[in-house]
Amino acid sequence: MSLFGGIEGGGTKFVCAVGSGPNEIIEEARFPTTTPDETTGKAIHFFKKYLDGPQKITALGVATFGPIDPGKSSPTYGHILPTPKAGWSNYDIVSALKKELELPIHFDTDVNGAALAEAKWGAGKGCDTVLYITIGTGIGGGLYINGSLSHGLLHPEMGHIRIPHDLSKDPFKGSCPFHTDCFEGLAAGPSIEKRWGQKAETLPKDHPAWDIETDHIANALANYILTISPQKIIVGGGVAQQEHILPMVHSKVLKVLNGYVQSEQITKNISSYIVLPELGNMAGVLGALALPIFANG
Ligand code: ADP
Ligand code: ZN
Numbered sequence: 001m002s003l004f005g006g007i008e009g010g011g012t013k014f015v016c017a018v019g020s021g022p023n024e025i026i027e028e029a030r031f032p033t034t035t036p037d038e039t040t041g042k043a044i045h046f047f048k049k050y051l052d053g054p055q056k057i058t059a060l061g062v063a064t065f066g067p068i069d070p071g072k073s074s075p076t077y078g079h080i081l082p083t084p085k086a087g088w089s090n091y092d093i094v095s096a097l098k099k100e101l102e103l104p105i106h107f108d109t110d111v112n113g114a115a116l117a118e119a120k121w122g123a124g125k126g127c128d129t130v131l132y133i134t135i136g137t138g139i140g141g142g143l144y145i146n147g148s149l150s151h152g153l154l155h156p157e158m159g160h161i162r163i164p165h166d167l168s169k170d171p172f173k174g175s176c177p178f179h180t181d182c183f184e185g186l187a188a189g190p191s192i193e194k195r196w197g198q199k200a201e202t203l204p205k206d207h208p209a210w211d212i213e214t215d216h217i218a219n220a221l222a223n224y225i226l227t228i229s230p231q232k233i234i235v236g237g238g239v240a241q242q243e244h245i246l247p248m249v250h251s252k253v254l255k256v257l258n259g260y261v262q263s264e265q266i267t268k269n270i271s272s273y274i275v276l277p278e279l280g281n282m283a284g285v286l287g288a289l290a291l292p293i294f295a296n297g
Contacts, residue, residue: 113287
């Protein structure tokens with residue numbers, strides 16, 4: 001059995017794992033994201049013991065927060081692009097890892113990794129077009145489409161789409177530093193906190209916050225359905241842990257689409273079409289591991 005390494009590079013923590021799939025994780029380690037050199041150094045230290053011997057890994061998957069450059073022929077391939085995350089702008093994480101570990105590296109966004117892992121092992125099993133959206137500190141989307149991960153110019157930035165914003169219902173003006181009231185600016189965890197003056201996880205289930213939040217999520221998901229036509233939409237991230245909001249999202253998506261998309265997946269089975277992740281808090285690191293495992297489809 002071939003073994004692989006995976007690094008989930010998050011804004012707050014890094015998770016490293018060695019294994020060959022969701023039920024075959026040999027070792028896992030988590031540490032806080034500090035400076036690039038220190039954090040990458042810890043990951044290198046973790047994997048060094050797997051460079052030889054019976055538990056030797058053959059490739060490494062790196063799935064990180066973005067923006068990143070995943071374009072293999074680009075001069076900045078493997079870099080974290082300019083980011084508000086202090087110290088990480090333009091950091092060449094792939095070269096730093098390659099220099100010490102000398103392994104083939106498969107590099108992608110955290111959300112593309114999660115989309116792939118959920119498509120192969122989780123809630124999207126059996127589908128060849130799966131959209132994974134995370135609603136947490138930010139909002140991002142990973143897209144597994146027709147059996148491969150979507151990149152294009154760089155990678156999609158689905159959190160920053162514009163959605164209708166009814167200021168009479170939701171007067172909060174939005175908090176994205178680039179676009180003010182894009183989807184992320186209206187609906188990510190920090191926006192909920194700014195709008196209501198308390199953390200999203202402390203708001204009761206019957207708080208009006210959830211009506212507004214699900215309006216925004218439904219508008220965004222309807223746009224993704226209309227542009228991508230995914231076979232499954234998986235909604236993860238901290239805010240999605242409020243499981244009571246999913247049924248609200250289902251009925252609002254139906255309302256926004258207004259019967260236009262004639263698939264029974266939507267018209268009859270929306271509760272099994274827009275779903276929670278199945279891989280739980282392992283989705284991120286399994287996403288990284290999935291990158292080399294499924295590199296050839
Ligand atoms: P990250 O995006 O940093 O990887 P999370 O997905 O946990 O991490 O997102 C953190 C954001 O999600 C914070 O704004 C937090 O308030 C919110 N959040 C975390 N857990 C919950 C929860 N159970 N219910 C609602 N919001 C939550
Ligand atoms: Zn934005």
